[in-house]
Amino acid sequence: MLRNTLTLLNRNTRLIQRPLSLSGTRYYHEKVIDHYEHPRNVGSFAKTETGVGTGLVGAPACGDVMKLQIKVDDDTGKIVDVKFKTFGCGSAIASSSFMTERVRGLTLDEAGQIKNTEIAKELCLPPVKLHCSMLAEDAIKAAIKDYRSKRTPNR
Amino acid sequence: MDSIIALPHTYHRIADVTLDQIMDNLEVIGDETDLAGFDLEYSQGVLTLRLGEHGTYVLNKQPPNKQIWLSSPKSGPKRYDYDIKEHKWFYHRDNHTMDELLNEELKDILGDLDVLAGLATEDLE
Numbered sequence: 001m002l003r004n005t006l007t008l009l010n011r012n013t014r015l016i017q018r019p020l021s022l023s024g025t026r027y028y029h030e031k032v033i034d035h036y037e038h039p040r041n042v043g044s045f046a047k048t049e050t051g052v053g054t055g056l057v058g059a060p061a062c063g064d065v066m067k068l069q070i071k072v073d074d075d076t077g078k079i080v081d082v083k084f085k086t087f088g089c090g091s092a093i094a095s096s097s098f099m100t101e102r103v104r105g106l107t108l109d110e111a112g113q114i115k116n117t118e119i120a121k122e123l124c125l126p127p128v129k130l131h132c133s134m135l136a137e138d139a140i141k142a143a144i145k146d147y148r149s150k151r152t153p154n155r
Numbered sequence: 156m157d158s159i160i161a162l163p164h165t166y167h168r169i170a171d172v173t174l175d176q177i178m179d180n181l182e183v184i185g186d187e188t189d190l191a192g193f194d195l196e197y198s199q200g201v202l203t204l205r206l207g208e209h210g211t212y213v214l215n216k217q218p219p220n221k222q223i224w225l226s227s228p229k230s231g232p233k234r235y236d237y238d239i240k241e242h243k244w245f246y247h248r249d250n251h252t253m254d255e256l257l258n259e260e261l262k263d264i265l266g267d268l269d270v271l272a273g274l275a276t277e278d279l280e
Contacts, residue, residue: 059219059220061219062217116231116232127203127212127226128201128213128215130232131226131232131234134231134232
């Protein structure tokens with residue numbers, strides 16, 4: 001699996017670097033590389049688990065797909081566990097990995113407030129990668145929406 | 156707004172015409188401005204506008220979604236869809252248009268401008 005991920009990353013990196021190569025080589029920020037080499041909270045919750053909200057955003061054709069899952073304590077309304085799986089460039093992986101760290105322990109309302117600008121700033125994302133941070137914001141919002149819709153099926 | 160482009164080649168033609176016009180207009184401004192760090196580049200469907208200390212704008216085509224994507228150092232990332240009735244690239248969440256945003260943000264840096272000046276509706280049919 002790691003080899004596949006590396007192959008995907010290399011391919012995506014080459015595809016993305018092509019338009020930038022005219023103005024010199026670009027590198028991923030060390031924070032992004034850290035999330036790529038040591039991603040936090042990778043995985044999925046079992047389908048049988050309760051209290052889980054799943055957000056699936058992006059599209060393979062665009063080069064980025066993020067699946068972010070939150071496990072919520074029904075009593076406290078807080079996110080007690082988070083998992084993610086991302087197909088995409090290093091910035092997309094880092095954005096979603098960072099998001100999982102960021103929302104752990106938060107209430108759903110607090111988690112829904114996290115903006116893409118915070119992620120972009122924290123990871124020092126270059127202009128062309130700001131879209132990755134937006135996708136991570138979309139992912140957590142989708143997960144929250146999914147969890148809430150499961151709790152109140154009559155709405 | 157439910158009038159979105161259906162065909163890929165239509166999307167490419169309209170997106171190219173739009174970005175070409177923006178490029179042409181920014182080039183003219185670039186020749187006249189004395190803004191430190193001004194740089195303009197357009198290749199392989201990616202338009203990069205560097206404005207020194209004001210940051211960098213990136214506009215690029217996103218063919219799978221038939222969108223134009225914008226990255227603004229001021230307002231962040233946006234994705235624009237094309238409305239074939241209004242002949243405008245718009246942001247579905249609040250319906251503002253791409254040229255509105257660019258004109259608004261760039262006027263403080265480059266003076267009053269219209270990034271789509273010279274673009275006729277016939278060019279976008």
